[in-house]
Structure formats: structure tokens, C-alpha cells
Amino acid sequence: MKKKLTPIFGIAIVFALLLCACGGMAVGKSAADESSDSDIVEPAEVVAEPVTITFWHTYNEISPENEMLMNTLIPLFEAEHPNIKVESLPVAYEDFRTKLFTSISGGVAPDLARIDIIWTPELADMGALASIDEEMSDFADYMDLLFAGPLATNFWNGHYYGLPLDTNTKLWFYNKALYDSAGITAPASVDEMLDQCQMLKAANPDVYYFATDGTWAWVVLPWIWSFGGDITDVEVTTATGYLNGAQTVAAFEFLKELYDQGCIAPVIMGSGIDTFAGYGQDVYASLDNGPWTFPIVESQFPDKEISISPFPAGAGGSINVVGGENIVLFQQSENKEAAMEFLRFVLSKKYQEKMAEVGQLPVRVDLIESDFIKNHEYYGMFLEQLKTSKSRTAHPKWSQMDEIITNAGQLILRNEKSAQEALDEAAAQIDELLK
Amino acid sequence: MKKIFKYCINQVAFYLVLIFFALITAAPFLYMIGTSFKGQSFIFEYPPKFIPDQPTLRNFIVAWTSRRFDKFFLNSVVVTLCSTISVVFLSSLMAYGFSRFQFRLKGFLNGSIRIFMMMPAMTLIIPQFILASKLDLINTLPGVILVYIAQNIPLCVFLLTGFMQQLPRELEEAAEIDGASPWEIYRTIIMPLSKPALATIAIFSSLGAWDEYVWAMTILNDPEKRTLPVGIAAFHGQYLTDWGVVFAASLIAITPIILLFIFMQKYFIKGIMAGSLKG
Incomplete structure (x- = not known):
């Protein structure tokens, strides 16, 4: 048996190669035909050649x-x-x-x-x-x-x-009919929000005051900045004293308070219907979102009235993300x-x-x-x-920083860590990245 | 009498459990079918409905007439056929070798095939990409096909080797006495006897090629050369996804695979047990 082995494997390999070559060649040819005019790669010092x-x-x-x-x-x-x-x-x-x-x-x-x-x-x-x-x-x-x-x-x-x-950038989108039913208007300041939420819930027990779909920087930064906080210093050298500074902690504590009182929809933790659908179906009374909200809501809920106002201001002003x-x-x-x-x-x-x-x-x-x-x-x-919006930190490791912020937000909302504790840890992790 | 009664109760309970799990398994699929017939404004209706009130074919029309859906379909067919045929042929030869011959480094080769089975495809993406780029295979269907063949061979060889080891050797010995060469034995005895296992690996590898996304997405740059999963993914937007169209397109895409499975089902069940019982 053993001595017959070599020719068999020889044949097998030849066949395998033949098959691959045939299959490959046939396909290769048709693919090349299709793209014959798109594969032209020529140096173009001047754009005289196609x-x-x-x-x-x-x-x-x-x-x-x-x-x-x-x-x-x-x-x-x-x-x-x-x-x-x-x-x-x-x-x-x-x-x-x-x-x-x-x-x-x-x-x-x-x-x-x-x-x-x-x-x-x-x-x-x-x-x-x-x-x-x-x-x-x-x-x-x-x-x-x-x-x-x-x-x-x-x-x-x-x-x-x-x-x-x-x-x-993002604006405060609100559902005018729901706001009217509770006798409230678009919040000019974050200080009004807890009262507004209670009034809204009194009038519509099943409605959430606000919905957003996570705790990544794109979502939490408007709150941090509007409360006067930040992620790092201007030169992007350290997060300690900024991400765990008093204003940033206050912003997260405020979000936690809203969440605990049932003012923020559970979609922030990833459950429940998505923000646009909830807004269209009168389940979420307000969103913080960008101009794409209009085509999305209009295509799914053609009769919906969409109202916008500036992002509610805090101690630091009304600042959203670019x-x-x-x-x-x-x-x-x-x-x-x-x-x-x-x-x-x-x-x-x-x-x-x-x-x-x-x-x-x-x-x-x-x-x-x-x-x-x-x-x-x-x-x-x-x-x-x-005019007042700010850009996220320009840094090659931004994606990792964003992940750290997201996780800190989740820990805080899940009540696993206090805002100060979670942000202290996050700031230390970001400091490591910035070294 | 009591015995029959007990038997009935058992059967009823048994079927209730089965029906319950069947519903759980089928629900997402049924919901997908329902959604693909819904207009855009009904997709997120709450509570969700399985059967839309105003069914529409709009999603199927948008999906099918979108710029290049027919091309995607054709590309997927070419890629799947080429890689499946190659995988079945190559792995049956390899399995025959492993199950019937003794040779040097057999244990090493067999072991390395199993190691490749354990490697997640994602970790190989960059080395594969650099290799493909050196071989000038970027943005070509052969580049896609070769990787699919390589990805699918280890599992198929593993399954087939187990199956072939169980085949009775007496037939081959008789054939050998009659003067058959190993190639003739492979062609006239091993292959026909292995049909159930071959059907299984054909389904595995065609499913793998038909559904594969990451590699095709990474290597193909020309929109005309995309395969179905990549084409369907391009229906997703950063902010807005028309789920009706995505589901309709996915439904069109899975139809051939479902037909293939139904067609080969009886072989498949037999084949998947290959190698599971080894004495």
C-alpha cells in the first residue's frame, strides 16, 4: 500500500492545481472583461491621460x-x-x-x-x-x-x-402635542428638566421624557460641556481633573437622576424601541439628535409634527457636538x-x-x-x-477613549459605581492612553 | 388503560415542548417575512405585527431593481459554485488519503488541519489581504474563491475522514484483487459510498461561501463585483436603514440556500452524524 502512495498524491495535487487554475482562470477572465475600463492605473502628473x-x-x-x-x-x-x-x-x-x-x-x-x-x-x-x-x-x-x-x-x-x-450638530427634538398636554414648552435650561419630566409623566404615565441610544461620547458630551465639564485639558495631555472634575461628575449624576426617575427611556441601556420609532409613536417626548432625524421620522411617520429647539443650557451654556x-x-x-x-x-x-x-x-x-x-x-x-458646538477630542486614540467613556456611563447608570468612582477610573485609563 | 393514558400525556407534553421551541426558532424568520411586505411607515409599529395590514411588494421591487442586485446574485452564484466544487473535490481526496494510507507526517498534517479549524477567520484577515495583494488578487472574484476554499477545507476534511474510516474495507480489498488502482477505488467505490457525507460538506461549504461577509467586504472594491451579503449591507445607512428593503433583499438571498437544504436534507441528516460515533 505504502509504495502506491506517491503517485496517488502526485495525481491528486496535479488535479487540484488544474481545477483551481481552470476555475480561477475562467472567473478571472470574466471579471477582467467587466472592469477593463476601470483598472487603468497610470501616473498622472498632469491630468492629460484618462x-x-x-x-x-x-x-x-x-x-x-x-x-x-x-x-x-x-x-x-x-x-x-x-x-x-x-x-x-x-x-x-x-x-x-x-x-x-x-x-x-x-x-x-x-x-x-x-x-x-x-x-x-x-x-x-x-x-x-x-x-x-x-x-x-x-x-x-x-x-x-x-x-x-x-x-x-x-x-x-x-x-x-x-x-x-x-x-x-444636534438639537433638542420634541413632540409638541405631548409637551402641550403636560403644559410644558421646550426646556431652555437643564434646571427645568426634572420638573418638566414629572409634569409630563403626570399627564402621560407611559411616556418617557427623553430618549437617547447609549452612553458614548456623542451622546454624553453635550451634557458634559453644557454643565461646564470636559474630557481633557485643551492640549489633550490629561483627563484627570476634567473627566472626573466636579462639573463632569455633576452632568453624569444629573443623567443618572433622570434615568432613575424614569425620565430617560431604557433604550439608553440598549433595550426598548429605537429613538426615532419611539418619537414617532409618541412614546418618547424628546430626543437630542441631528438633521437626519427629519427624513427618518418623515419617511416612517409621514404625518408627524417635528419641533426643534436649541439644546438646553447648563452652567457652561448650550453646547452640543460637532x-x-x-x-x-x-x-x-x-x-x-x-x-x-x-x-x-x-x-x-x-x-x-x-x-x-x-x-x-x-x-x-x-x-x-x-x-x-x-x-x-x-x-x-x-x-x-x-456656533457654540464643540469638536470631540482630536487624538489618534479617540476611539479607545470613547469606549472608556461609554463603559463609565453604563457603570454609573447601572448603579454599579458612583459617578465619581467610575469617572476617576475612566480618567486614569485615558491618562494612560495619552502618555 | 392507565399505561395508554400515561403514554398520551407524555406524547402531548412532548409535542407541546417541541411546538414551543419550533415557534421560538421560527418567529424571527416569520417576522422577517412579514416585515419584508410592510411599507416603511409600518416597520416599527408597536405592538409588532407578523402579518401586515397593507402588504406591499415595494421592498422587493426596490431591492431587486436597486443598482446592481442581479449582478450581486450572479457573483454569489459563481463564487459559491466554484468554491463548493473545489472544496468537495479537494477534501474528498485528502480525506481518502488520511483514512486509507499510512505516510510520513500524516499525524502532523492531520493535526495542522484541526488547528486551522480552530483559528477565527477574523485573525487571518490582514495576512490574507497582504498575500492576496502580492498575488494581485485584490478586487477579483478568484481572490474571494481561493480564500473560501481554504477556509472550508479543514472542517470538510475532518468530517469526511471520519466518515470514510467507517466504510467497510472489504469492497476495496475485492476491487484491489481485481486490479483496481487507488484512483479507481476512490472514483468507483469511495465516492459513491460517501454521498451522504459529500452532501453535508457541499451544504456546509456552499453555505459558508454564500453567507460570507467580512472577507468579501474587505477585498472587493468594485461595486459590480460584490457578492450578495456585501451588497445587502450597503443598504444600511449610518443613520437611516430601510429595514423593509434589507429584509426583502435578505429573503431573496436566502431562498437558494433553503432550496438547497430542502433538496439535500435526507443526505444532510445522515452525514452530520459522520464521525460522531467512533468505536
Whole structure:
């Protein structure tokens, strides 16, 4: 038996290889045929030769934003630049980081990507991004043209590593009918909230005063800042004295008080119906959320009246979080010139205006005065809130810091630790990260 | 009389428990079917309804006519067929070797296959990606297929080896006396006798390839080359997800797998017990 073994395995290996090669080749050929025009990669010192640039983003494949991008804006750009073809790739938000980081390590990053503003320092710190202020000859023109806040989120270690693409912040959304039934109006200050909650519960026992879907920084920062607290010092060197300072502790104790009195819906701990559905079905009387709330609630509850007001002020004022996306150019890009043409295009008045029509708040200063924004039913109030809104800590380890804050919030609300205790520990952990 | 009564009670209790667990298992699936027929404004209605009041086909139409759903479907079929055929062929040969021959390093090879079974796919993503990029396989379907083959082979070899070891050797000995070569034995005796186990690994590996998400999401950059799970995931937005469309698309996507399972069910049940009883 033993001596027959070698030929058998020889045959097996040959067959296996043959099969793989055949299967692989057949598929490879058809795949290559399909993309013959999209795989052109040529150095483009000048954009005289046809090039294809890749642009990755997280717009939902069937969203109005993606429709606008695919059907109106990219065709417009390609008509203006016949030599540049733009290949746009929508990626699911949850997996975008995995895909991006893997592609960078494999040396096949896209040319451009629309990324969450908080990822910019992390990617810049890895050396993945090209510094736009050095690459782009006309970068200085954009300094005055764009909002300072969103632009600043691209700054890391002395350079700008991207440009803002859209911006947003959050407002206090409330259900006017429910508020009226309890005889209350949108809270101007956090001091009114506990009383308002009791009045609302007296009139509607099954209704929660406020709903939010977790304890991550995006959710708790408006409370921390409006109470006068912060995560770290301005230079981002330490969290001790800030994250566990008296004001931040007071903010968390206030949230705990609201939660214990049944004013905050259990969805903050991950159970119950989601915030938009609860708002639409008169179960949650108020939300702290962004401009996307309008299309989401309107599509599911077409008859719902949506009311907004500024975020309730605390000792530190009415301060919410700046959100939004930057567009970044990757160091690995072989078509930087062509990619920068697209960068200029996405910051043009035309592009910004068109995207504003589908819910993206523009970043150009001159658009604030445009008729579209002036006459818009809610952009004005968001832009007003943006004046006081602050950015999350610009640091490559922000994602880890956010996780620490999230966990501290959960421990406090679950009553496993006092606010002071949990935040002391969180501050110590963040100090470790900042070393 | 008492005995029959007791028997009846037992049977009733038995079936009640079974029905209870069947309902628990089937409920999410039924809810998914119900939701895929709901209009967007009814998806979050409370209390939730399994049967929508105003059923609509809108979600299926949106899903199917969305930019490239038919392409995704075709890509998934190509990827699944290629990887399943390769896995069945390669692992049956390997299992035949392991169950019938003695050779050097057999224990080592067998052991290393089991070690690969224990490795979570996620930990291999970056090394695989770098390898694929060196082989110029990024953004190609062969790049997807090769990894699926490699991922599925260890479990399939393990199952098949267990099954083949139980096959009676007398038939092979008779064939050998008649002058059959090992290749002929493999082709005419081992393979036909292993049908139940082969059906099982075919289902396992096609299910693995059809449903796989992370690798396909990572390696494919061209929207035209995406497989179904990646295509469906792109229906999720950062803030807004149209669950009706996602469920309708998922329902279309799982239909072939359910058909495959129903078709091969009788083999599957037999095969999954392979290797579970070894004396």
C-alpha cells in the first residue's frame, strides 16, 4: 500500500492545481472583461491621460444622498473633466474602518474617502493621509471659504490632512402635542428638566421624557460641556481633573437622576424601541439628535409634527457636538492631481448646494447667506447651534477613549459605581492612553 | 388503560415542548417575512405585527431593481459554485488519503488541519489581504474563491475522514484483487459510498461561501463585483436603514440556500452524524 502512495498524491495535487487554475482562470477572465475600463492605473502628473479615481464613502446605497452623488454630481464632474472617471463605492458604516485599515495595510487604499471627522487624526497619525496643505497649491483659499470648526477637525501635528465635506450638530427634538398636554414648552435650561419630566409623566404615565441610544461620547458630551465639564485639558495631555472634575461628575449624576426617575427611556441601556420609532409613536417626548432625524421620522411617520429647539443650557451654556465628515486624500494615491480636482469639486458651491438639498449641512461660509439655507425649515437653527458646538477630542486614540467613556456611563447608570468612582477610573485609563 | 393514558400525556407534553421551541426558532424568520411586505411607515409599529395590514411588494421591487442586485446574485452564484466544487473535490481526496494510507507526517498534517479549524477567520484577515495583494488578487472574484476554499477545507476534511474510516474495507480489498488502482477505488467505490457525507460538506461549504461577509467586504472594491451579503449591507445607512428593503433583499438571498437544504436534507441528516460515533 505504502509504495502506491506517491503517485496517488502526485495525481491528486496535479488535479487540484488544474481545477483551481481552470476555475480561477475562467472567473478571472470574466471579471477582467467587466472592469477593463476601470483598472487603468497610470501616473498622472498632469491630468492629460484618462485616469480613474476611487472615492469611498458611507452613504446608504439607496439613499437620496447616494442618488444625488451617482446620478447628478459625478456625471457633472465627469462632463467637466473628460479625462477623469470617478468610481464611487458605498460601504456599510460599521465595516468602513475595517475595510479602510485593511486596505491601507495591504497597500491598496482608495484615492479619496469621506470619513467621520473623528477618524482623521488616527489616519493622519498612521501616515496614511496626504497633507492637503502641502499637496494643494490653492489650499490657502479654502481657509477663509470654509467654517473654521469643521476645518479644524482636519488639523493634526502641524498640518491639514483633509477638508471638511459636510457638517452637523444636534438639537433638542420634541413632540409638541405631548409637551402641550403636560403644559410644558421646550426646556431652555437643564434646571427645568426634572420638573418638566414629572409634569409630563403626570399627564402621560407611559411616556418617557427623553430618549437617547447609549452612553458614548456623542451622546454624553453635550451634557458634559453644557454643565461646564470636559474630557481633557485643551492640549489633550490629561483627563484627570476634567473627566472626573466636579462639573463632569455633576452632568453624569444629573443623567443618572433622570434615568432613575424614569425620565430617560431604557433604550439608553440598549433595550426598548429605537429613538426615532419611539418619537414617532409618541412614546418618547424628546430626543437630542441631528438633521437626519427629519427624513427618518418623515419617511416612517409621514404625518408627524417635528419641533426643534436649541439644546438646553447648563452652567457652561448650550453646547452640543460637532459631527460631520471630512474628505481625505490618501498617501498611496497614484492620481493625486486628479483626486484633488475632485476635492475642489466637492467644495464647490454647486456640489455643496446640491448635497444640502438631500440633508447634508454645507461647510462653505458663503452658503449661509444663500436663499436655500435662509428659507430652509430647519438648517438655520442647526447652523445657530453650530456656533457654540464643540469638536470631540482630536487624538489618534479617540476611539479607545470613547469606549472608556461609554463603559463609565453604563457603570454609573447601572448603579454599579458612583459617578465619581467610575469617572476617576475612566480618567486614569485615558491618562494612560495619552502618555 | 392507565399505561395508554400515561403514554398520551407524555406524547402531548412532548409535542407541546417541541411546538414551543419550533415557534421560538421560527418567529424571527416569520417576522422577517412579514416585515419584508410592510411599507416603511409600518416597520416599527408597536405592538409588532407578523402579518401586515397593507402588504406591499415595494421592498422587493426596490431591492431587486436597486443598482446592481442581479449582478450581486450572479457573483454569489459563481463564487459559491466554484468554491463548493473545489472544496468537495479537494477534501474528498485528502480525506481518502488520511483514512486509507499510512505516510510520513500524516499525524502532523492531520493535526495542522484541526488547528486551522480552530483559528477565527477574523485573525487571518490582514495576512490574507497582504498575500492576496502580492498575488494581485485584490478586487477579483478568484481572490474571494481561493480564500473560501481554504477556509472550508479543514472542517470538510475532518468530517469526511471520519466518515470514510467507517466504510467497510472489504469492497476495496475485492476491487484491489481485481486490479483496481487507488484512483479507481476512490472514483468507483469511495465516492459513491460517501454521498451522504459529500452532501453535508457541499451544504456546509456552499453555505459558508454564500453567507460570507467580512472577507468579501474587505477585498472587493468594485461595486459590480460584490457578492450578495456585501451588497445587502450597503443598504444600511449610518443613520437611516430601510429595514423593509434589507429584509426583502435578505429573503431573496436566502431562498437558494433553503432550496438547497430542502433538496439535500435526507443526505444532510445522515452525514452530520459522520464521525460522531467512533468505536
